Amino acid sequence: MQLFADDHGKLIDVREARYKRDYSCRECSAKVRRRGGFKRQLHFYHLERPSNCRSYGKSETHLAIQRRLYALLPKGEAHLERAFPEVRRIADLFWERHGLVFEVQCSSISEEEVRARNRDYESLGLTIVWILHIKRFSRIGESLRALFAQNCTYYTTIDAMGRGALFDEIAEREGGWVYGRSPRLNVRLDRPKPTPLQFTHPLPRPLTSRLAKSSLCFEGDALDLLRSGGRPALLQWTQDALERERQRQLARWLFTVKNCLSKTAKALGAPYASLLDHLLRLASKN
Numbered sequence: 001m002q003l004f005a006d007d008h009g010k011l012i013d014v015r016e017a018r019y020k021r022d023y024s025c026r027e028c029s030a031k032v033r034r035r036g037g038f039k040r041q042l043h044f045y046h047l048e049r050p051s052n053c054r055s056y057g058k059s060e061t062h063l064a065i066q067r068r069l070y071a072l073l074p075k076g077e078a079h080l081e082r083a084f085p086e087v088r089r090i091a092d093l094f095w096e097r098h099g100l101v102f103e104v105q106c107s108s109i110s111e112e113e114v115r116a117r118n119r120d121y122e123s124l125g126l127t128i129v130w131i132l133h134i135k136r137f138s139r140i141g142e143s144l145r146a147l148f149a150q151n152c153t154y155y156t157t158i159d160a161m162g163r164g165a166l167f168d169e170i171a172e173r174e175g176g177w178v179y180g181r182s183p184r185l186n187v188r189l190d191r192p193k194p195t196p197l198q199f200t201h202p203l204p205r206p207l208t209s210r211l212a213k214s215s216l217c218f219e220g221d222a223l224d225l226l227r228s229g230g231r232p233a234l235l236q237w238t239q240d241a242l243e244r245e246r247q248r249q250l251a252r253w254l255f256t257v258k259n260c261l262s263k264t265a266k267a268l269g270a271p272y273a274s275l276l277d278h279l280l281r282l283a284s285k286n
């Protein structure tokens with residue numbers, strides 16, 4: 001479903017469309033009609049299931065997030081479902097003044113598609129801001145997460161009725177495991193800022209990696225808050241996350257040492273093995 005369609009070569013907003021009249025999908029050219037208006041929000045729906053159309057797969061929740069983002073941005077500066085024929089894409093929301101494309105994602109997506117979207121919009125000199133629904137993207141694989149992390153990525157709980165929040169959240173990950181999460185931080189997506197260069201506190205690894213990749217942040221996100229000293233809960237999380245990183249590093253180091261020692265002990269014989277084992281237990285306690 002979508003908010004705009006084609007009416008004999010002209011763009012038409014669903015709010016201006018007539019019921020029971022055929023329009024065309026801008027992506028797959030199939031027939032679409034207006035629906036909703038009482039309990040459901042207005043949208044165009046496909047009369048038949050198309051073989052390949054990204055607009056067809058959008059849910060009401062997806063449209064509600066698009067509308068919410070649109071309402072946040074300054075009037076006249078943003079465009080819903082803006083077409084970029086050069087790369088054969090329709091952006092969920094385009095903020096012209098800052099060259100920002102907001103891409104909402106509520107359903108699963110392949111790594112190939114994320115890579116392609118990143119590449120296509122970058123080729124036009126635009127920056128993607130991914131808005132991922134927390135229901136679907138709370139836990140994702142390491143390689144997919146790394147692809148999203150190449151651009152600004154935030155999360156949402158907004159439902160089909162438009163209720164919910166837009167927030168930043170940092171997951172502490174290593175080797176595919178999530179060890180902890182930062183507090184959820186309400187982010188102002190209408191206030192982009194350059195990424196800060198200096199911090200008074202050391203940062204945990206997910207934030208140093210974000211800092212290295214992105215030249216953009218938004219008011220209220222983790223980097224923005226930590227630049228200005230942070231909030232108590234966020235500062236506490238950064239300290240705890242750094243400590244957990246240190247512990248994991250120590251555990252890795254002990255594992256390596258233990259392997260080396262057990263190999264050496266085997267080579268030297270039983271009396272030395274028990275002595276080395278004793279030393280290793282002492283080291284682990286410290």
Ligand SMILES: [Zn+2]
Nearest residue numbers: 025027028053
């Ligand atoms: Zn279509």
